Amino acid sequence: MDGCSRSGSSFRAGDGDLTDTLVDTQENLEVPGAVFLLTPQQGVEGFVEPAGITTAAKTARLTPATSLAISKERTATRLNTPKR
Template sequence: MSEAEAVTENSVAGRLGFKDQDLIQEFGYDEDVDFDLRDGLEDLVGSELLTEEDHEVVDGVILWWRADDGDLVDALVDSITTLDDGGVVWVLTPKSGRDGYVPPADIEEAAPTAGLHVTTSPAVSDDWAATRLVARRKK
């Protein structure tokens, strides 16, 4: 990867709000994930992404989610068990027209049930849409 490509990848990874030394746990990893985005995240935070089996408290979660992956509410609940207060969950879904496409309404419907709130959806990948979820504010 050229230096210019590395800067671009770090900018894309940086749009997700992570920084050096953050711990990110990854769920739903498979051969179809965006490896450039993953590499950019690892370069940005300075460590490998943690796996589903890790139990460390993390600053953020990356959840790769496809239409046939099961129950999104269950996956979201599982993904936040090690999430630090103030941490974020990024749900990455195949974009419209691609295999495994998940309508944004599915995420918007599942998030509140899991105790999360949809905030933003920046462009981060040619093939994957990103949706940022955070814990709902306590009254």
């Protein structure tokens, strides 16, 4: 199976381990590439603290790049893979 350069995942607080989710999301990802993580915005049930995303990303060998509100309830965070 060929890999892809972008992958995405949705995560809410209470869904389990964010690091595991990010590692699994990278399974077929080419390097360099990016993971787009969708999370609830602050004030919405399931909100994930930005510090938690940063910690999980670093543990999963990803670098947080940018975050953007994509709706009233969701934020998308781009996490880059390390370059070879």
